[in-house]
Amino acid sequence: MNSTPSFHNLRPAVRRLACCLLLAAASITTASPVTAPAPYGPVPSARQLRTQEMEFYGFLHFTVNTFTDREWGLGGEPESVFNPTAFDANQIVAVAKAAGMKGLILTAKHHDGFCLWPSKHTAHSVKNSPWKDGKGDVVGEISRACHRQGLKFGVYLSPWDRNHKDYGRPEYLNYYRGQLQELLTQYGDIFEVWFDGANGGSGYYGGANEKREISGKTYYDWDKTHQLVRQLQPMACVFSDAGPDLRWVGNERGMAGDPCWATLNNDGRYAGGSAAGLNSGERPGTHWLPAECDVSIRPGWFYHSPEDLKVRTPAKLLDIYYHSVGRGATLNLNLPPDRRGRINEHDVAALRVFRSILDATFAKDLARGAKIIPGNTRGGDNHFSAENLLDHKRDTYWTTDDNVTTPELVLDLGKPKTFNVVSLREYLPLGQRIEAFALDQWQNGQWTEFAKGTSIGNHRLVRGDYITTTKLRLRITQAPVCPALSEFGLYAEPADFRATLPAESKPASH
Ligand code: FUL
Numbered sequence: 001m002n003s004t005p006s007f008h009n010l011r012p013a014v015r016r017l018a019c020c021l022l023l024a025a026a027s028i029t030t031a032s033p034v035t036a037p038a039p040y041g042p043v044p045s046a047r048q049l050r051t052q053e054m055e056f057y058g059f060l061h062f063t064v065n066t067f068t069d070r071e072w073g074l075g076g077e078p079e080s081v082f083n084p085t086a087f088d089a090n091q092i093v094a095v096a097k098a099a100g101m102k103g104l105i106l107t108a109k110h111h112d113g114f115c116l117w118p119s120k121h122t123a124h125s126v127k128n129s130p131w132k133d134g135k136g137d138v139v140g141e142i143s144r145a146c147h148r149q150g151l152k153f154g155v156y157l158s159p160w161d162r163n164h165k166d167y168g169r170p171e172y173l174n175y176y177r178g179q180l181q182e183l184l185t186q187y188g189d190i191f192e193v194w195f196d197g198a199n200g201g202s203g204y205y206g207g208a209n210e211k212r213e214i215s216g217k218t219y220y221d222w223d224k225t226h227q228l229v230r231q232l233q234p235m236a237c238v239f240s241d242a243g244p245d246l247r248w249v250g251n252e253r254g255m256a257g258d259p260c261w262a263t264l265n266n267d268g269r270y271a272g273g274s275a276a277g278l279n280s281g282e283r284p285g286t287h288w289l290p291a292e293c294d295v296s297i298r299p300g301w302f303y304h305s306p307e308d309l310k311v312r313t314p315a316k317l318l319d320i321y322y323h324s325v326g327r328g329a330t331l332n333l334n335l336p337p338d339r340r341g342r343i344n345e346h347d348v349a350a351l352r353v354f355r356s357i358l359d360a361t362f363a364k365d366l367a368r369g370a371k372i373i374p375g376n377t378r379g380g381d382n383h384f385s386a387e388n389l390l391d392h393k394r395d396t397y398w399t400t401d402d403n404v405t406t407p408e409l410v411l412d413l414g415k416p417k418t419f420n421v422v423s424l425r426e427y428l429p430l431g432q433r434i435e436a437f438a439l440d441q442w443q444n445g446q447w448t449e450f451a452k453g454t455s456i457g458n459h460r461l462v463r464g465d466y467i468t469t470t471k472l473r474l475r476i477t478q479a480p481v482c483p484a485l486s487e488f489g490l491y492a493e494p495a496d497f498r499a500t501l502p503a504e505s506k507p508a509s510h
């Protein structure tokens with residue numbers, strides 16, 4: 001008989017000890033023996049990462065202005081003005097979803113002060129409009145349609161209120177925060193709260209009809225309002241000129257800077273303050289504060305029928321996409337509902353073509369299956385292997401030894417492939433590490449540079465002329481620490497579409 005004691009014959013205490021040892025051994029073999037690089041500079045919070053990863057979402061500008069043909073309402077509009085004839089939240093959200101948007105931010109209240117939800121703090125809202133006999137709630141319908149169709153929902157609540165009698169006085173801040181409280185507690189998960197920098201001036205102000213100036217720096221006591229957002233919706237990003245979670249990009253054309261760093265020196269900035277540095281960000285920066293590009297699909301933010309023929313073309317929308325998402329910012333594209341309360345056919349048509357070209361472009365990653373040869377891999381460890389660049393997962397990345405800050409990497413495609421878009425992503429939890437890079441193609445037996453760039457961050461899309469090559473080389477040319485890159489892809493825009501582009505939309509070189 002075998003006298004070796006089996007596991008089950010051991011005394012319980014010894015058995016527990018054996019279990020612990022076995023578990024410890026198992027975790028040692030699965031975890032990497034090589035440690036990850038230390039983060040560099042400011043890093044994103046969970047809420048910032050969630051919104052940055054969405055990349056593309058939309059704005060809905062809708063209020064009395066839609067019916068009075070103004071961009072800034074005066075504040076004294078009667079509630080009866082707001083009366084959409086065929087409001088359809090499902091159509092609005094379905095159009096946004098089909099365009100590829102991952103969320104929608106609604107102007108719950110614009111500068112004119114009219115509320116798209118039946119706020120208990122004012123009579124100036126949908127509850128006194130003929131629409132749905134005063135029983136309607138645009139915020140409720142859009143938020144529910146978003147959640148039903150899998151989009152996130154956010155709110156815009158204008159700090160400047162040309163209707164309210166107390167605007168400019170301390171009492172108004174209680175009113176403003178009371179409204180915010182309603183919006184952040186009655187409509188489910190909120191991904192972003194949008195604070196506008198346009199402030200003060202003439203207005204109706206409860207019938208006073210006068211000019212009220214405020215100090216954008218001190219009047220709103222933003223810290224207190226931000227605390228309310230944190231308390232009620234901890235995962236919501238706060239947008240303003242100065243963040244604290246997302247910064248304005250400094251223009252309303254959808255154009256991020258080049259570079260566009262995700263970091264900024266944020267001390268002393270405030271909503272409505274200086275726009276210096278917002279377009280390109282600042283490096284190394286005191287805060288992680290990525291840019292959001294807000295831009296309208298039309299010349300105005302609100303719907304005006306004469307602008308039906310001025311809807312941005314699919315080519316222009318793509319140009320905006322590559323200059324915003326493709327430079328590491330998020331894109332917040334405004335779609336103004338028309339007087340029916342639907343996204344107009346002209347906008348729908350432009351979005352459809354825009355989306356079909358993006359889908360055709362990104363349907364096939366030409367780098368898939370390529371052989372990848374890195375100049376260095378951190379500790380020679382598989383966990384940090386360059387293969388991680390090709391797996392379409394943001395949370396796996398290639399990194400190098402600490403002292404290798406400007407590595408190279410070759411992508412051997414096996415046979416000639418034709419592409420005109422190169423996609424790169426950094427692994428953001430370790431901060432923005434790369435300051436400059438270059439791309440070479442293998443041509444006539446030697447490397448020839450075809451593109452170079454600066455910031456990568458969440459996403460860098462290098463778009464240019466078609467290139468046909470069997471091999472590609474990525475060189476990190478400047479970085480204060482070892483890089484951490486999570487994705488590298490190659491794509492081709494449909495040739496028939498590119499052939500239709502006017503010369504200025506086709507950059508001659510990257
Ligand atoms: C600006 C506002 O004044 C515009 O009307 C619009 O809402 C835009 C998004 O922000 O500051």
Ligand code: CA
Nearest residue numbers: 388393396486
């Ligand atoms: Ca990856």
